[in-house]
Amino acid sequence: MSDSVFFTPSRRTLFKLSGVVAGGAALAACSSKSSSGSSASPGDPNAEFTFWSFTGIGAKASVADYLAKNANAHVKLSEVGSTTETATALTAALAGGVVPDLVMIQGDDLPKFVENPSNFVDLRTLGGKDLAGNYLDWAVSGATSTNGSIIGVPTDVGGLGLAYRADLFQAAGLPTDPAEVAKMWSTWDGFIAMGEKYTAATGKPFVDNVETTVFFSTVNQVTEKYYSPDGKLVYDTNPQVKKAFDVAVKTYKAGISAKVAAWSSGWDPGKANGAFAVTVAPSWLLSGIKSAAPATAGAWRITALPGVGGNWGGSVIAIPKRAAHPEAAWQYIKTMMSTDAQTEHFKSTGTLPAAKDSLKSEAVLSYTDKFFGDSQIGKVMSDSVLNFHSFYNGPDTSAIGAGLLNSLASMQTGNVAPEDAWQTGVKNVKDAVG
């Protein structure tokens, strides 16, 4: 008898794991407006539709705006969880559950869904082709499958700049004005030279880490990344990727990295206590810097990163094929993703728009913040995404990025020698993508 007892738990684990996906689909829904009780006929654009969003993107405010504009509409909003949790729940739903009518998908998760476009409504059939021209080309192409169908409309992008401490720069004898700083580090070599100067003057590290702040920036300033335009893997042969990687290794070897990984326990305190003077600043992380280091108000500046262009993050909004009320969902997209609506949403929540004209609007370009010494944040962010190159992202783009990034992180913790970092990164990726 005891023997069978010993077998049981191991089986259970497997089942528990398979239950995780099912559990992800069991969501606590918060209804923004209670259903009127009348059952809507199919095709009714005001029918109650379900909307899955992730947290922290201001979905509740968007839905409230929508209901203010369209009093007859009914929206059932679920803030599922993090971007990854939302993608996991969506995968479970698409694989055989109840799908939402409308869903947000974050950029890193997008390729997996774009690879299987038959799971989503081709938005061209609802009028998305006309709409697509309004948005940044690379953001639309990220949601366009190889057969040409557009599965998502870009809701926002992650404009990228660098944040630096003007007070620490001044103490180290470096310029403090954002325009001068941007000019001095217009190339990554200039960035490293500035860092060496800073570290020599203060004895302190310059940049928080090399994997996210440097590599994540450099590897996205390319015209071709891990895949060739026709979808072949080129991460190990593409000289642009190797060059981007080498910049990170060079930064590390210069001895100017504080070796504090993003989101590790030392990251937020480091912003407050001057353990480093430069950190990465995607548009959605600005509020994070403010809350991490309230005492440094007025000391931070935001300026363009070295090289040309940048983007980190951004999302699209999509309608699953089996949605019960695609028309209602489409009406929401049309209303809330228009150029004007994205500008409005930026004003209320600071979410950087993906619509081209919205990015050139006065509201975005003139955006400043006292906390960041009235730096031209709006212009920096807008320029970075308008100058961003379009390149093809395949299904394994995030896995490849993680493999290379992990090698750099291991280099920083001393587990991989700088000379071996590239080989280790390529091996990580080979293991991951087979």
Place this chain on the structure above:
Amino acid sequence: MSATTTQVPPHRERKQPGQQPTRVRSSFLERAAPYAYVAPFFIIFGIFGLFPLVFTFFVSLFDWNPIGAHTFVGLANFERLLHDSRFWNALGNTFGIFVISTIPQLLLALGLAQLLNHARLRWANFFRMSMLLPFITSVAATALVFGQIFDRNFGLINWILGLLHLDPINFLASRLGSWVEISAMVTWRWFGYNTLLYLAGLQAIPREMYEAASVDGANGWQKFTRLTIPSMRPVIIFTVIMSTIGGLQIFTEPLLVAPESGLTCGAARQCQTLALFLYEQGFGQFKFGYGSAIGVALFVIVVVAALINFFLTTRTRGAR
């Protein structure tokens, strides 16, 4: 088992003329009733236990994208697994963490059980009950607290090292360091449970045997090694087996050990266990086929471990 036979009345008591149909029906119901009573378990086990198990074997033969194509690939997933350094790394981590969490844990539990069994211990029940507190605390809460104790920048341990003017240790960065951190969590969670099992084992040893040993002139240590340990052998083997099974499944601790460590438990996968590797492949990357193959491999490993345990158990029985 004997209870069912005694409670069903013998058939011949009901054999009365004119009640033929009722007799047939009730006899059928009577025979079916026990099966109906146990059916809920088997139905639920079949749906949530047996089916997923068989289905996992089935899926492991496919390149299975949950929202795309399911392509039959035969044993290709297993072939890849054998050549996947990440799999062997995870296997090594699993056994490494298992060894450094189980051995000190069981020794600690044995020592504590001896103390708790002391005749002159006051408030014995209070101490015995408090042993279980870590066990009933949520794993996630434990992981958060230990994450802070071992933290590189602001952890308690590094704060003490700082007071002693020693360099801080980045536990998570190294393989051994991260193993130690996770093992500490596992030990904290399970030592009380094992202590109580050992305590029960100790209390089952008749006092007369100790008295007899004293008469024979045995000292304390001899009593412990010659009398206590052999008498406790079944309990010790039980705890070793339970720890083996628990150890092979370690999942939550490496998942929650640090917010930045992700599904790989660190940039170099330094503390990724088999269960976490399975989760990363299946639910992080949506490679259901490959994830299932890892699940099957884990199943085989547990079966082998259980067979070894079975062998040990029967050998002990034979020795007695």
